[in-house]
Amino acid sequence: MTQIFHPSANTLARVSIVAGFFSIAGLLVLGDALQKSTYVTEVNMPREQVVPFSHKHHMAMGLDCRYCHTSVEEEAFAGIPPTRTCMNCHKLVWNEAPILQPVRDSWMNNKPLEWNRVHDLPQFAYFNHSAHVNAGVGCSTCHGRVDEMPLVHKQNTLYMSWCLDCHRAPENFVRPRDQVFNMAWEPPADQVEEGKKLLELHKVDTSNFRMLDCYKCHR
Amino acid sequence: MKFTMFHSIRGGLAFLGAALLIAASTGCELRRAMYDQPKLLPLQASDFFEDGMASRYLVDHTIARGHLEEDEHLFAGTVDGTMVETFPFPITTEVMKRGQERFQIFCAPCHDRSGSGNGMIVQRGFKQPTSYHDQRLVDMPVGYFYMVIKNGFGLMSGYAPQIPVEDRWAIVAYIRALQYSQRASLDDVPETMLAELEAESTP
Numbered sequence: 298m299t300q301i302f303h304p305s306a307n308t309l310a311r312v313s314i315v316a317g318f319f320s321i322a323g324l325l326v327l328g329d330a331l332q333k334s335t336y337v338t339e340v341n342m343p344r345e346q347v348v349p350f351s352h353k354h355h356m357a358m359g360l361d362c363r364y365c366h367t368s369v370e371e372e373a374f375a376g377i378p379p380t381r382t383c384m385n386c387h388k389l390v391w392n393e394a395p396i397l398q399p400v401r402d403s404w405m406n407n408k409p410l411e412w413n414r415v416h417d418l419p420q421f422a423y424f425n426h427s428a429h430v431n432a433g434v435g436c437s438t439c440h441g442r443v444d445e446m447p448l449v450h451k452q453n454t455l456y457m458s459w460c461l462d463c464h465r466a467p468e469n470f471v472r473p474r475d476q477v478f479n480m481a482w483e484p485p486a487d488q489v490e491e492g493k494k495l496l497e498l499h500k501v502d503t504s505n506f507r508m509l510d511c512y513k514c515h516r
Numbered sequence: 517m518k519f520t521m522f523h524s525i526r527g528g529l530a531f532l533g534a535a536l537l538i539a540a541s542t543g544c545e546l547r548r549a550m551y552d553q554p555k556l557l558p559l560q561a562s563d564f565f566e567d568g569m570a571s572r573y574l575v576d577h578t579i580a581r582g583h584l585e586e587d588e589h590l591f592a593g594t595v596d597g598t599m600v601e602t603f604p605f606p607i608t609t610e611v612m613k614r615g616q617e618r619f620q621i622f623c624a625p626c627h628d629r630s631g632s633g634n635g636m637i638v639q640r641g642f643k644q645p646t647s648y649h650d651q652r653l654v655d656m657p658v659g660y661f662y663m664v665i666k667n668g669f670g671l672m673s674g675y676a677p678q679i680p681v682e683d684r685w686a687i688v689a690y691i692r693a694l695q696y697s698q699r700a701s702l703d704d705v706p707e708t709m710l711a712e713l714e715a716e717s718t719p
Contacts, residue, residue, distance in 0.1 A: 358625070364622060374557075389671065419551040420551060
């Protein structure tokens with residue numbers, strides 16, 4: 298009777314045990330790396346838009362975030378401006394620029410501009426802009442230096458682990474309320490002590506890990 | 517026969533891979549379904565309506581609950597059709613500060629921070645608005661400023677969609693303060709605030 302297994306099968310069997318372990322471990326590592334890669338998170342990838350609206354340019358003109366994102370202090374949704382807001386100025390300024398043709402078309406035909414969403418939070422997570430702004434979380438803490446972005450890109454993953462970095466220790470991030478819309482704000486040297494005072498001032502209750510309750514965001 | 521084992525290992529790997537793939541893809545699909553739930557968020561697109569918008573306009577000739585603007589003084593800036601000379605609520609320091617903040621957000625781009633009408637948008641080609649310090653505007657009742665904020669004037673759009681009603685009045689109060697500021701003397705400053713003013717004016 299001929300042998301079923303060639304002697305090399307011994308080595309193959311041993312190798313396959315090790316290789317099997319490593320390939321599964323490798324898959325997990327690869328999967329994790331993929332989740333964190335810009336390919337999936339889209340961090341730092343500028344988003345194409347119908348009109349290449351430049352936050353950088355408009356903020357350099359001295360416009361405040363709230364001129365367009367009017368509901369950011371009162372509502373969950375910060376608000377995307379209607380075409381009307383663009384036309385406040387662009388009915389006269391750059392009113393023949395080809396680049397703004399979609400804005401004029403939108404205005405004349407009463408059809409909304411279709412912007413591509415940059416920050417698309419999963420719908421099982423509830424996020425409220427006003428709650429964060431009034432607690433002293435600045436725009437740039439999550440959105441980055443939007444005033445330096447010609448086309449907006451995501452600065453942070455918005456992954457749950459990233460949210461929790463702040464929910465675990467908000468004193469590292471909060472700023473005075475009058476600095477929330479200041480894009481250039483930098484934390485002071487004694488941020489942690491200052492932050493703790495601000496949390497008290499803004500009535501943010503961090504006792505009993507309340508900021509980590511599941512229902513805070515998943516409701 | 518010597519490759520039999522090899523084949524079966526490859527088969528095993530292929531099976532394992534396929535199983536992982538199926539598990540991963542169904543997992544992803546379920547996860548996507550949770551990501552994009554069958555509900556509509558503000559300003560989301562929807563193919564349910566012809567215009568492609570999920571958010572709906574009010575039906576013509578209807579008023580949303582709580583939005584019946586009965587108080588003519590507060591909402592229109594007039595009483596019996598005449599522009600009011602008074603504010604619909606007391607103007608406190610808090611209101612004035614709010615007015616200053618809102619003025620700088622919504623008005624300063626054109627009217628500039630001093631109200632002389634030389635803001636950045638004007639410098640970029642918008643028609644220059646009349647200075648608040650022009651005698652015609654100094655003599656105007658507060659109701660006039662409220663109406664302009666709400667309904668617009670000339671080339672200026674109405675700001676009703678961007679500025680809630682109380683904020684409009686706060687801005688009017690701040691415009692009045694700006695007007696006074698250009699015509700006031702040091703004697704008008706309360707003694708308690710002289711030091712503060714002194715400190716701010718020293719470069």
